[in-house]
Amino acid sequence: MKIDLKQRDKLDPRTKVFLLFLCIIAAIFAPSLKYELILVCIICIFGIYQHVIRYAILSLLAYIVIYIFTILLMKWEGGFQVSLISFLGLIHQVYPCGMMSGIIISSTHVGEFLTAMNQLHMSQKIIIPVAVMLRYLPTIKEDLGHIKDAMHLRDVSPSLLGFMKNPLMTIECIYVPLMMRASQTADELTIASITRGIENPVSRTSLIHIGFHIQDVIIAIVFIIINFVFIGKGVF
Amino acid sequence: MISIQNFSFQYHHTQSNCLNNIHLNIQDGECVLLCGRSGCGKTTIIRLINGLIPQFYQGKMNGKVQIDGKDIFQIPMYELSKKIGSVFQNPRTQFFNIDVDSEIAFGIENQGMPENQIQQRVQSTMTDLHIEDLSGLKLHDLSGGEKQKIAFASTYAMDNDIYLLDEPSSHLDHQATKSLHDYIQILKNKKKTIVIAEHRLYYLIDLVDKIVYMDHGKIQIYTPQELMNLSIQQREKMGLRTLSLQDLTWTQKTKKSSDYATLVFDRLSLFYQQKCVLQDISLQARRGEVIGVIGANGVGKSTFSRSICGLHKKKTGDILWEGQKKNDKECMRLSYMVMQDVNYQLFADSVYEECCLGIKDPHQQIIEETLDILDLQEYRDCHPNTLSGGQKQRVAVAVSMICQKDLLVFDEPTSGLDYDSMQQVSDFIQKVAQMGKVVFVVTHDYEFLCQCCYRVLHFDKGRLCHDLIMNEDSKPLLNHLFQI
Numbered sequence: 001m002k003i004d005l006k007q008r009d010k011l012d013p014r015t016k017v018f019l020l021f022l023c024i025i026a027a028i029f030a031p032s033l034k035y036e037l038i039l040v041c042i043i044c045i046f047g048i049y050q051h052v053i054r055y056a057i058l059s060l061l062a063y064i065v066i067y068i069f070t071i072l073l074m075k076w077e078g079g080f081q082v083s084l085i086s087f088l089g090l091i092h093q094v095y096p097c098g099m100m101s102g103i104i105i106s107s108t109h110v111g112e113f114l115t116a117m118n119q120l121h122m123s124q125k126i127i128i129p130v131a132v133m134l135r136y137l138p139t140i141k142e143d144l145g146h147i148k149d150a151m152h153l154r155d156v157s158p159s160l161l162g163f164m165k166n167p168l169m170t171i172e173c174i175y176v177p178l179m180m181r182a183s184q185t186a187d188e189l190t191i192a193s194i195t196r197g198i199e200n201p202v203s204r205t206s207l208i209h210i211g212f213h214i215q216d217v218i219i220a221i222v223f224i225i226i227n228f229v230f231i232g233k234g235v236f
Numbered sequence: 237m238i239s240i241q242n243f244s245f246q247y248h249h250t251q252s253n254c255l256n257n258i259h260l261n262i263q264d265g266e267c268v269l270l271c272g273r274s275g276c277g278k279t280t281i282i283r284l285i286n287g288l289i290p291q292f293y294q295g296k297m298n299g300k301v302q303i304d305g306k307d308i309f310q311i312p313m314y315e316l317s318k319k320i321g322s323v324f325q326n327p328r329t330q331f332f333n334i335d336v337d338s339e340i341a342f343g344i345e346n347q348g349m350p351e352n353q354i355q356q357r358v359q360s361t362m363t364d365l366h367i368e369d370l371s372g373l374k375l376h377d378l379s380g381g382e383k384q385k386i387a388f389a390s391t392y393a394m395d396n397d398i399y400l401l402d403e404p405s406s407h408l409d410h411q412a413t414k415s416l417h418d419y420i421q422i423l424k425n426k427k428k429t430i431v432i433a434e435h436r437l438y439y440l441i442d443l444v445d446k447i448v449y450m451d452h453g454k455i456q457i458y459t460p461q462e463l464m465n466l467s468i469q470q471r472e473k474m475g476l477r478t479l480s481l482q483d484l485t486w487t488q489k490t491k492k493s494s495d496y497a498t499l500v501f502d503r504l505s506l507f508y509q510q511k512c513v514l515q516d517i518s519l520q521a522r523r524g525e526v527i528g529v530i531g532a533n534g535v536g537k538s539t540f541s542r543s544i545c546g547l548h549k550k551k552t553g554d555i556l557w558e559g560q561k562k563n564d565k566e567c568m569r570l571s572y573m574v575m576q577d578v579n580y581q582l583f584a585d586s587v588y589e590e591c592c593l594g595i596k597d598p599h600q601q602i603i604e605e606t607l608d609i610l611d612l613q614e615y616r617d618c619h620p621n622t623l624s625g626g627q628k629q630r631v632a633v634a635v636s637m638i639c640q641k642d643l644l645v646f647d648e649p650t651s652g653l654d655y656d657s658m659q660q661v662s663d664f665i666q667k668v669a670q671m672g673k674v675v676f677v678v679t680h681d682y683e684f685l686c687q688c689c690y691r692v693l694h695f696d697k698g699r700l701c702h703d704l705i706m707n708e709d710s711k712p713l714l715n716h717l718f719q720i
Contacts, residue, residue: 111338111345135332149547150581153572154594173583180579188329195286197317202348207341
């Protein structure tokens with residue numbers, strides 16, 4: 001679901017990449033779980049600001065569940081609990097970055113992204129595969145719908161219960177067609193883009209005007225401050 | 237001018253030559269149709285001209301291809317894209333953006349056109365192609381036909397000299413095919429060079445100047461008149477689809493259906509996201525009947541076929557089988573759908589394993605018999621993905637027979653098939669029906685409909701508008717529906 005933003009809310013794609021970078025650093029240096037929660041809340045506000053409201057709120061709620069679960073778990077004792085906590089620790093590290101990427105992907109047009117990366121003088125060898133990937137992600141949902149239908153018709157249940165009963169079968173039934181489709185779709189998308197000159201080395205222009213505005217600066221400063229606080233608390 | 241001289245080509249993964257010492261000259265402003273059976277090399281020629289060979293598809297090649305006197309293999313892809321525009325088969329995988337306007341601008345953005353000119357060019361393209369009403373919409377909300385229009389528009393906006401179209405109509409309904417015809421006419425009026433590879437010939441025959449018939453990598457040149465003069469038998473022997481929909485004869489289908497209604501829909505209404513898509517459908521179907529389902533792109537045909545199979549939950553009304561009410565789960569167990577993209581439903585490593593997949597005690601004898609009936613015995617150890625489109629469909633049907641499903645739905649089984657494959661699909665659908673199954677076929681393909689179906693359902697404006705037996709009496713009405 002992509003949303004058209006008003007000019008006032010629009011961020012330059014380069015700012016978004018910078019924010020993602022800051023977000024990774026903040027997640028690494030977050031001194032405790034509480035700070036991690038604050039970071040996720042801020043990302044949620046950022047998501048709402050970028051009009052990715054549903055996704056942002058759902059991700060926040062999901063994180064709160066994981067958060068509470070972790071807190072409860074820490075009260076218990078035992079060997080199993082230790083390994084579970086280290087696993088959850090991994091999730092806590094990755095979650096904010098994943099959530100941020102989701103918001104960025106759903107609020108950026110592919111054309112905008114291409115032009116911005118072009119202005120950063122990124123290599124075509126990196127830009128084109130990333131653009132194809134950005135475009136491919138939304139089609140996965142559509143593909144999964146078809147695959148689910150096909151599984152129902154074969155009396156293989158695509159639900160969690162079906163997975164518990166017969167995990168290998170379920171994985172095979174989802175994985176095989178999804179991979180087949182993915183390689184085909186990626187090929188077709190690549191062809192459609194290179195026959196329309198995506199590899200052209202001249203500086204790319206854009207129908208939607210991109211450029212830095214005051215909101216880019218403000219958001220960047222907010223995230224830089226968060227980083228300072230996190231690193232300050234974490235290291236000293 | 238495009239000139240191909242003494243050219244041979246072989247893809248890396250194949251044994252035999254795909255193109256065999258070909259000579260072909262295409263003059264500026266000419267409109268050329270490439271036709272022939274699937275796998276005859278049509279698409280290879282398109283790929284050769286737009287530079288995908290050798291830059292994307294590699295293989296052994298021999299000979300010369302020149303464009304305006306320059307060797308095409310020396311020109312980088314992005315230079316070619318300023319001169320040559322391509323439109324492909326699948327509308328789903330040709331767009332890169334989310335909204336219509338940025339998609340139309342995509343090609344000219346890549347060329348680095350100044351911002352204010354892009355704006356103007358997008359506007360003028362929309363006016364030329366009469367798609368102003370699509371401006372500002374999201375591509376995901378468009379129908380297949382509309383998506384294909386945008387793919388065309390994006391190429392058109394680049395204002396190239398040469399246009400290549402690779403089976404552009406295979407996912408389109410008759411209305412959208414008509415628009416495609418008009419677009420090609422616009423290009424012709426602008427004196428552009430056009431090369432089209434296509435199975436459906438009827439909508440192109442009044443546009444093209446030259447027809448290149450391909451067979452096993454060899455070519456033969458016809459004028460449209462020469463092709464029209466061929467007898468039906470000669471044309472069918474060449475594996476070509478009909479040149480004119482008016483001339484189609486309706487094969488009288490021997491009806492071997494039971495005399496009572498097996499499947500009954502009782503005031504079925506279907507909803508999609510709170511919106512009523514189809515309202516109050518009541519109908520009866522007998523075993524042995526092949527029922528065609530027609531209607532424009534986006535009218536709700538796929539919702540209808542999904543609900544027959546119990547896959548669509550939001551509905552009111554009843555589905556009865558042999559007099560008994562069936563819920564979604566029971567419908568699912570009863571029915572099988574052969575999807576338009578059959579790749580979604582093939583899971584296993586070999587045809588034989590595919591047939592056994594998920595069945596607790598696969599009955600050996602039934603599997604062997606089914607493979608025999610559908611001529612799949614020789615492919616039993618092949619990986620399903622190495623088979624052709626028609627063969628994959630047969631594997632899916634084999635699965636349905638082994639699971640003993642009595643209700644079959646085919647979704648667009650002939651998109652992108654040549655005459656021979658269409659004939660085969662039609663034959664085995666007849667065969668399956670005569671085994672006492674109820675068969676629904678969703679299709680846009682009038683030629684196929686005439687060959688295969690006994691009865692036709694037409695959906696329009698959320699209702700079942702017509703329910704016809706295909707005979708001489710209903711011919712005028714059907715011709716009207718297909719605007720022939």
